[in-house]
Amino acid sequence: MSEMNLVQAIQSGLRNAMREDQDVVLIGEDIGKLGGVFRVTQGLQEEFGADRVLDTPLSETGILGVAIGMALHGLRPVSEIQFADFIYPGFDQLVNEAAKYRYRTASELHVPMVVRTPYGGGIRGGQYHSQSPESLFIHTAGLKVVCPSNPHDAKGLLIQSILDDDPVVFFEPKRVYRALKMEVPDEAYTVPLSEAKIVRPGEHVTCVAWGAMLFEALSAADEVRKQGVDVEVIDLRTLWPLDIDTVVNSVKKTGRFVVVHEAPRTCGFGGELVTLVVERAFLHLEAPPVRVTGFDTPFPLTHEREYLPLAHRIAPALLQTARY
Amino acid sequence: MSEMNLVQAIQSGLRNAMREDQDVVLIGEDIGKLGGVFRVTQGLQEEFGADRVLDTPLSETGILGVAIGMALHGLRPVSEIQFADFIYPGFDQLVNEAAKYRYRTASELHVPMVVRTPYGGGIRGGQYHSQSPESLFIHTAGLKVVCPSNPHDAKGLLIQSILDDDPVVFFEPKRVYRALKMEVPDEAYTVPLSEAKIVRPGEHVTCVAWGAMLFEALSAADEVRKQGVDVEVIDLRTLWPLDIDTVVNSVKKTGRFVVVHEAPRTCGFGGELVTLVVERAFLHLEAPPVRVTGFDTPFPLTHEREYLPLAHRIAPALLQTARY
């Protein structure tokens, strides 16, 4: 056990995975000598060599397309996309190729790869260093989408994602990278995919969040507790395939549902979750579900803390729902 | 007035727009001599010359990126992406550049461009000639998304999209291209964006569809009429910004809501529409809204008619909702 922040925990997970399986390779921009712009891969090229930690030319098409080829021939590549905002130049490889390779070869060929990428706002990154494009990948059949909120889950989910035989997009909340430390085992362990976690049990409202927004949901829950509203907070951890039971059972218990995400509201994952809840727990709902989300604009800079669905926006939504 | 199918109506719209404004240029693969793989641009290069109808190299990045530059300097480019499935190599230009140019220059520079692209299944196109990726663009702030169902609307919406000062993604239901003829004015006219159309008024259930699925919704409505269920069918025409009032008012009247789309269910536009309806008409809802959609797999081939949300799947959903 060591005290680790999110960066250290992910690094530790990568190191464990690379020590245990020589087919695990890392590929991305500036991940070698520099150790990545967030230093997640610091020291790994030194330990494992330049043929296992590939500092690539500036091409997301190359990073993802080449990783697919590596995965097809026995390696387990972990790509780093420097910011989620820069995944689009390689989007085609991810959604048309990685996602569909198994289907179009009836599992004869498949693509075990992980795409790590920091996402989200709160670091004054503006419209190109703050995006949360998870819903695009959730919409794409064949991809799994993971988003841890804390160091312990991050390491376990990352190792599990590397072991997984399907392509996984692994979103890292960059706002949490150095914000939080916790005890994390030094050795390898896994946290299963598609298992959400009830991080705070409650009776009155179900609140679903993930990544950096989890802490905002918790802080809003604390706040409304003082006003007698008891919120159940669920950390999704894996966004897709969803742990539907944990979410729906919670809503059946509370009758009220709030979902929080940084991405713009329209066609974000929140709408999907609301719909799933409505489809499966309609008669249990005592109030209309509420979305607390980023707004439908490009991500702004100066006022990013008003744009983000932070506690100050979540708390009123919880109260409103509870008192509906 | 002439009898036109969808291909002819779109071609007529392009021709009118190009005759009226010399700054309108077309850019895409095989759109010159060949007139496009669906022959939408047939004859246009001959009439307007190769500097207004540009047969491009095989690069969606180039088609969209260069069109943005043209739009920045006074032209009104209409790009053709041969199939919506092939838009992803140019995805970055569309979602990170075209969509955000106005915002990031406070409207000092902006990008009046239209991206035409055939979408959807039903022509035995398999996973790469059948996709319906509209939700990805609806999620992207700064883009407008249009999808006509018939020749008359298509021409009017296309001309309006070309006149519009924002980037518009214009989805053409390829399954309808030659399936339907109607009287269409030869001269230019517009159909306003963001106005849905109630194509069949009804009392019991609201059914929203667009593009090729509209006809399936209508045929399902006919069918359930025999069983006493009176369906109001709305053709969205513009997907985003949505004509929210027409949809919500209809649901307030009927209390029941069914949405139909070809795209995979999860994080498709259907979930967004359900959520909007739940947010705005919760107390009017007498049954849980229902989605009839493509399944969460890559688009299949042999069984595409079972995959698609055709009338045989819509009718039971309408009945189920009506009788809830």
Next chain:
Amino acid sequence: MQVIRDDGSLDPNLDPGLSIDQVVALYKAMVRTRVIDDRLNRLQRQGRIAFHVGSLGEEAAIVGSAAALRDRDWIAPCYREVGALLWRGYPLQRYVDHMYGNAGDPVRGRQMPDHTFSREHRYLSVSAPIGTQIPHAVGVAMAAKKRGLDECIGVFFGDGATSSNDFHAAMNFAGVYRAPVLFLCRNNGYAISLPTSEQTAVRTLAEKSAAYRIPATRVDGNDVLAVWKAVRDGVDRAAEGGGPSFIELMTYRMGGHSTSDDPRVYRTEEEVDAWRRADPLLRLRKHIEQRAAWSAELEADWQAVCDAEVRACVRQAESMPASELREVFRDVYAEQPWHLREQEAECLGGPRARDHEEGSS
């Protein structure tokens, strides 16, 4: 580069020294490819299959490349290279079943015709989006290198694909990492309707290779021995650690882009006629006839054999049931998640679609 001269003799300086048996085997494979192609085009016109994308005129480029690769080398196809897969022993019945999307189709009716793959034959999967296989090939090559395997990969793509994002990324990565990959560019003159001269301003596609410091060769792609030699040279270079090679195979797409295309709209009959005289089969036949290894009689026999074979496969394919509906819901992930289990049940338990006129709404 040309090895088989127009008069049918070999250029002694370039002759790669294949035995006459090997050369005849190449010829037979090329004829077989063409006979199958012909039959599939006919079947499509008769409405018995939905689509076909053929290799008429490009058989030497395809079969010659496949033959020069070693069994352990990989092939990353574009979509016209089924001749390469068949060269490797892929069962014809399986291919024809795939063309029908029936229960014998290895991809279970999920993909359009001509979207083949075979792990066993080290043949990656055909994918419609142009260019996407090129970085995959580089990744496969890099994996082989990292794992210390003496393998390389040949990746096919067309002239149009040189404009793709993927081409640029793949070439650059291959150059930087010295990946053992052969870029096999079938310059067949057209990307659907766009001639190569409008695809790019350079006169030869081989010039593009210099931008990545990858050695390039430009060969007569209708000369199977020239193709064989260029590709084998590339294999040797890769095996010696010399990294990637780019080979421009100058050929011509004698047919339409696919059965959906009508090339008369964008090119002249004269142009096609000129290329008909450069038919790779004619050239090679002249050569093996000169060497008394082939004759009109052998030709007729072999054509009949191939034709009978494909007809038998078609008969069987047409007797097979369609792929099963539940296959729509499988192989999306390694294990089927709850939502696909539910959707499969919803679909299988629901009503079936009505039959309809194809293309009507």
Next chain:
Amino acid sequence: MQVIRDDGSLDPNLDPGLSIDQVVALYKAMVRTRVIDDRLNRLQRQGRIAFHVGSLGEEAAIVGSAAALRDRDWIAPCYREVGALLWRGYPLQRYVDHMYGNAGDPVRGRQMPDHTFSREHRYLSVSAPIGTQIPHAVGVAMAAKKRGLDECIGVFFGDGATSSNDFHAAMNFAGVYRAPVLFLCRNNGYAISLPTSEQTAVRTLAEKSAAYRIPATRVDGNDVLAVWKAVRDGVDRAAEGGGPSFIELMTYRMGGHSTSDDPRVYRTEEEVDAWRRADPLLRLRKHIEQRAAWSAELEADWQAVCDAEVRACVRQAESMPASELREVFRDVYAEQPWHLREQEAECLGGPRARDHEEGSS
């Protein structure tokens, strides 16, 4: 290509013949750019602005290019080229306001620092995604050509950007359509931490240009007259209908990639020292001093003028209020649609965020 020799004299064969006033004006602009840069780096270290991406060492490449373009020509920036924008007369106050994202910021606090643009100065918008401006520039050039305007565009990008999809597409389109565009490739040795030698296998980036049949020049990017000459030649070629040019500006990023970067992790002090001796300001200063058009006194005066100017702008910028919250919801579309009207009301009418420690969750 080098015009200003190491001893400060000009190569008479290459001297583009600028008047001494013009040359001094270039020098002054370069010094001003550097003084502003220095100040912004300091402000960032003091936590008064959030971020800065500078041009230390690249001033000749940037200012020289801008000066050789005509007023009516366009500039498509990467992100280090504010020196080019200032050369065109963009008000410094506006730039500094932008760096603060205050109410005077032309982009209303919506973008990170150094994301400038100016329609008036024919300067497109800086965008963080690498390479995306390159096809825009080709589009602008094609539009100018189509509209019969005698204009061209210079597009700046780095060595790293040559690996992007956009570079490949843009170069190819420019070659095919003979667009009047100048590709100004600032080869400053690094893409963040990756040296150019690992970015691609070719030795010079100019070699990439041949893949698109675009003529290339490789110049000493620290020699403002060489830059000027190469760019002006490109402008002339474009104006004569000769189409695109590629100019590799060999320079060096003397500072970190941005204020977020620590270059010591990936390069040596010796390397940086060697380049310090090639500082473009020193070289030009030597030349104008030789021509008695500059002196230590003039230098001190000019530095003081520039420093006072930027300090005054900073004072004013810091006295301005922040950009308004409602600006978050504007300019997404030409007209604000209902959902943004609603969201603006929701946000403006709702509670304000609490202050917090930067970076904590």
